[in-house]
Amino acid sequence: MNFFERFLQVFTVEKYMLTIAEGIRNSIVITACAAAIGLFLGLLVAFIKIAAKHFPAMKVPAAICNVYITVVRGTPVALQLFIMAFSVFAIRGFPLIITAIITFGLNSGAYVAENIRAGIQSIDVGQTEAGRSLGLGFGTTMGRVVIPQAIRNVIPAIGNELIALLKETSIVSMVGLIDLTFSAKIVGSGQNMSDYFAPMCVAAMFYLAMVYIIATVLKLIERRLGKSDRS
Numbered sequence: 441m442n443f444f445e446r447f448l449q450v451f452t453v454e455k456y457m458l459t460i461a462e463g464i465r466n467s468i469v470i471t472a473c474a475a476a477i478g479l480f481l482g483l484l485v486a487f488i489k490i491a492a493k494h495f496p497a498m499k500v501p502a503a504i505c506n507v508y509i510t511v512v513r514g515t516p517v518a519l520q521l522f523i524m525a526f527s528v529f530a531i532r533g534f535p536l537i538i539t540a541i542i543t544f545g546l547n548s549g550a551y552v553a554e555n556i557r558a559g560i561q562s563i564d565v566g567q568t569e570a571g572r573s574l575g576l577g578f579g580t581t582m583g584r585v586v587i588p589q590a591i592r593n594v595i596p597a598i599g600n601e602l603i604a605l606l607k608e609t610s611i612v613s614m615v616g617l618i619d620l621t622f623s624a625k626i627v628g629s630g631q632n633m634s635d636y637f638a639p640m641c642v643a644a645m646f647y648l649a650m651v652y653i654i655a656t657v658l659k660l661i662e663r664r665l666g667k668s669d670r671s
Contacts, residue, residue, distance in 0.1 A: 446638035456627045456639070463623025464646055470540050470619070471606045477545025478605070479598070482552025485509070487582065489553070490560055494578055505553070512550035518611050520547060525615040540612045548605050555597040559590035592665050599658040603651050620646060 450456050485505045492502030512520070524543045525536065563586050571581030591598075613622035624643035628636035 443638055446635050447641060449632070450627060450639050450642045453632070456630065459618070459623045459626050460620070460639075460642065460646070463618050463620040463643070466537060466612070466618055467606065467609050467620045468650070470537065470544060470609045470612065471602070473541040474544035474548055474609075475602050475605055477541070478548025478552045478601070481545065481549025482556050483587070485549065485553035486556035486560060487587075489557055490582070491578065509550045509553060512547055513554075517544070517547050517608055518614060521611060521615060536612075536615055536617050539615070540609070540617060544605060544608065547608075548601060551601050552598060555594045555601065556587075556590060559594035559597075560586055562593055563589050592662075595658060595662055595665070599654065602658075603654055606650060606654070607647065 450460065485508070488498055488501045488505050492498040521540065521543045525539050529539045529542075560582075567585055567589070568581055571585045572578070576584070609619050610621040612619045613625075618626070620643050621640075624639040625636065627639040627642075628634075
């Protein structure tokens, strides 16, 4: 059986296609949920770190955020996943997919926080001063004036983080979850397949398709925001 026949076999044999579909589903669910957690955490941490420059009471929370960012960015995500799966959430019956979502969400949040903080600092300080001169509080000024502009500036960086997050989910097989990469390995070890190259190429094709969709959506968002800025 040549490569083309094995490649088609992945799509024509039901059990192979169901395995690949399960891997795609898990990869998408983990990526989407972790990205939502990461964006929320990133906004919160960035806001706390910026607020600490204006309010002494925020110094301690900002220090905690600095420790969080340092630890997360300074250790491998695989190690973080092992700690979460085999120590923190080593509870009988606790869903591994939830463990993976929390792990990748915390990991993504540290990177998104620094991207957003850099975006906020890139906004002219005059924007903040103008908001405060109009009687707006610090929180209102940040929420309505500064952060919307900062997010527009960091959309490319956040998009890159989302793409990296999708590809990083390929390590969840280390704790027993079936993702797209591991599903291709399962198919490749099948009795009627006995070849890894064809199913891995199928997995690569799906990864490329998902990354292309993410990149296209982000370009559309950037274009829409660019038009709103010019109008």
